[in-house]
Amino acid sequence: MHIIDRYAYNNRIRNVEPAHKASLSLMVLLLCLMLNKPLVGLVAAGWMFLLAVGLAGIPARTFGRVLLAETTFLILTTIGVAFSISTRDPGSITDWAWQLGPFWFSSSPDSLYYGLVLVTRALGCASAMNFLALTTPLVDLVDLFRRWRVPPLLIDLMTVIYRFIFVLLESLDRMYMAQDSRLGYHSYRRGMISAGLLGSRLFIDAYQRSQRLQIALESRGYTSELRTLPSRYKDDRTVLWVSVAVAVSLLLVWAVGNWVIGNWIIV
Amino acid sequence: MKPILEFEDVHYYYPGQKRSALQGFSIALPVGEKIAVVGRNGSGKSTFFLHCNGLYRPQSGVVRFDWQPMAYNRRSLQLLRQRVGLVFQNADDQLFSASVAQDISFGPLNLGLSDVEVRRRVQAAAELCEVADLLERPTHALSSGEKARVALAGVLAMEPEVLVSDELMASLDPWVRLRIFDILQQLHDQGKTILMATHDLSVVRYWASFVVVMEAGQAVFCGSPQRLLTDRPLLEKTGLARVWWRVEPSFPNEEG
Numbered sequence: 382m383h384i385i386d387r388y389a390y391n392n393r394i395r396n397v398e399p400a401h402k403a404s405l406s407l408m409v410l411l412l413c414l415m416l417n418k419p420l421v422g423l424v425a426a427g428w429m430f431l432l433a434v435g436l437a438g439i440p441a442r443t444f445g446r447v448l449l450a451e452t453t454f455l456i457l458t459t460i461g462v463a464f465s466i467s468t469r470d471p472g473s474i475t476d477w478a479w480q481l482g483p484f485w486f487s488s489s490p491d492s493l494y495y496g497l498v499l500v501t502r503a504l505g506c507a508s509a510m511n512f513l514a515l516t517t518p519l520v521d522l523v524d525l526f527r528r529w530r531v532p533p534l535l536i537d538l539m540t541v542i543y544r545f546i547f548v549l550l551e552s553l554d555r556m557y558m559a560q561d562s563r564l565g566y567h568s569y570r571r572g573m574i575s576a577g578l579l580g581s582r583l584f585i586d587a588y589q590r591s592q593r594l595q596i597a598l599e600s601r602g603y604t605s606e607l608r609t610l611p612s613r614y615k616d617d618r619t620v621l622w623v624s625v626a627v628a629v630s631l632l633l634v635w636a637v638g639n640w641v642i643g644n645w646i647i648v
Numbered sequence: 649m650k651p652i653l654e655f656e657d658v659h660y661y662y663p664g665q666k667r668s669a670l671q672g673f674s675i676a677l678p679v680g681e682k683i684a685v686v687g688r689n690g691s692g693k694s695t696f697f698l699h700c701n702g703l704y705r706p707q708s709g710v711v712r713f714d715w716q717p718m719a720y721n722r723r724s725l726q727l728l729r730q731r732v733g734l735v736f737q738n739a740d741d742q743l744f745s746a747s748v749a750q751d752i753s754f755g756p757l758n759l760g761l762s763d764v765e766v767r768r769r770v771q772a773a774a775e776l777c778e779v780a781d782l783l784e785r786p787t788h789a790l791s792s793g794e795k796a797r798v799a800l801a802g803v804l805a806m807e808p809e810v811l812v813s814d815e816l817m818a819s820l821d822p823w824v825r826l827r828i829f830d831i832l833q834q835l836h837d838q839g840k841t842i843l844m845a846t847h848d849l850s851v852v853r854y855w856a857s858f859v860v861v862m863e864a865g866q867a868v869f870c871g872s873p874q875r876l877l878t879d880r881p882l883l884e885k886t887g888l889a890r891v892w893w894r895v896e897p898s899f900p901n902e903e904g
């Protein structure tokens with residue numbers, strides 16, 4: 382959370398109109414889902430990586446680390462799709478079966494292919510969303526949603542929840558340090574007790590904070606909507622042109638795969 | 649003396665608390681003064697302040713603003729909060745937005761001003777409080793003193809007639825403190841009323857033109873600093889004399 386947020390506020394395309402960045406990400410997302418080919422997903426992920434690193438100046442390691450966290454979940458789920466496990470011999474359903482103790486692992490060209498499609502498609506989609514998250518702070522997104530006429534209630538909730546995540550993380554941090562500095566975690570037993578106390582305290586803290594926030598908002602004339610000034614952005618169309626290039630290249634990859642190489646499995 | 653804010657026998661207790669936070673609290677605050685509110689921890693300063701723009705409603709007693717008893721309907725409250733600006737003791741309670749600029753713009757927008765005017769006020773308030781270079785920063789990446797200045801800017805941008813600040817100076821460095829005193833002086837010169845809770849007795853001595861001393865939910869003194877300094881029995885009773893003498897050895901002590 383902290384690391385994503387840090388780059389969202391400090392990158393080279395921070396002041397670019399968020400609509401451009403969001404359009405790029407959403408377009409890549411949609412293309413990955415609709416075209417549904419392994420190579421398209423890979424090329425999309427490659428593009429997003431290049432743009433994040435080259436255009437926005439996000440360190441390659443950071444982009445990789447965020448993606449890696451997501452990919453771990455992804456691979457675990459894909460294994461379930463590509464391979465099946467059972468206690469009986471799958472027999473004639475597929476040629477690819479291995480016995481390991483009491484279990485049978487089996488797979489087939491089709492399920493491997495689905496696994497591959499799933500991984501690459503998700504990789505493309507995740508990269509697209511990471512690009513947006515790493516280059517656009519939530520304030521700008523909220524701004525954008527307001528312009529896109531998302532219901533005000535949802536927007537206010539997003540604003541407050543986002544702020545509260547940090548307020549609570551900070552309390553958590555402070556309380557933990559306060560306990561630690563008074564030896565609250567010097568043994569396993571004390572540690573469990575301290576953690577319990579911290580948890581309940583954090584809950585009360587969150588509740589009281591929400592009440593105080595309500596009062597403070599009313600004090601500045603809050604009635605029913607958290608209205609704030611929209612930010613102003615640089616007039617820079619680079620990202621729009623890049624979006625066109627990305628879209629064309631993804632469609633090209635798809636077309637070449639389909640018509641030139643035929644239904645070759647990787648494409 | 650024309651009172652701008654008057655409290656008459658106000659009682660307020662927090663649910664579940666044995667002792668009332670305000671019990672028979674009565675004061676009359678003159679318009680256009682620099683008012684310092686002092687008192688020990690838990691004496692009720694913050695509770696008093698939350699009554700000043702109708703955030704808390706007394707369980708008994710009357711609060712008058714500008715001669716009128718406060719009305720607690722939506723429209724009157726909206727008007728009241730436009731005229732009385734409150735800076736909270738803990739800035740974290742006040743900041744809700746992720747961006748500093750947006751947070752400061754919240755109050756002025758609620759006044760129904762145009763975007764152009766709001767932008768002007770945000771910029772002016774930010775420059776006044778020396779947070780202009782923080783405008784694009786996220787609120788959670790500020791130090792507590794910076795947060796306090798942003799919170800102040802958010803209230804000043806509403807241009808209230810009465811500025812109520814709850815221990816504003818506590819987390820500020822001496823440079824900014826001087827600067828804030830200059831700002832307060834400017835506001836004072838424009839005829840605005842300033843209320844400040846403080847634990848810094850030199851503020852009472854050298855800045856305030858009117859002092860309120862609180863003890864256990866009551867105002868035990870209400871008047872000019874000169875009068876307070878000569879009210880020996882009160883100084884002794886509240887223990888202010890001893891404290892004062894410690895922090896300021898030149899302060900006339902028991903022996904004279």
Ligand SMILES: Nc1ncnc2c1ncn2[C@@H]1O[C@H](COP(=O)(O)OP(=O)(O)OP(=O)(O)O)[C@@H](O)[C@H]1O
Pocket residue numbers: 662663665668669687688689690691692693694695696737
């Ligand atoms: N949210 C609350 N719930 C219950 N009791 C409260 C609450 N806030 C304050 N009190 C109690 O009300 C009394 C007055 O508190 P208040 O915050 O007004 O004091 P204060 O003069 O501002 O103190 P400080 O100098 O520490 O800021 C205290 O006895 C306190 O324990």
Ligand SMILES: [Mg+2]
Pocket residue numbers: 693694695737814
């Ligand atoms: Mg207080």
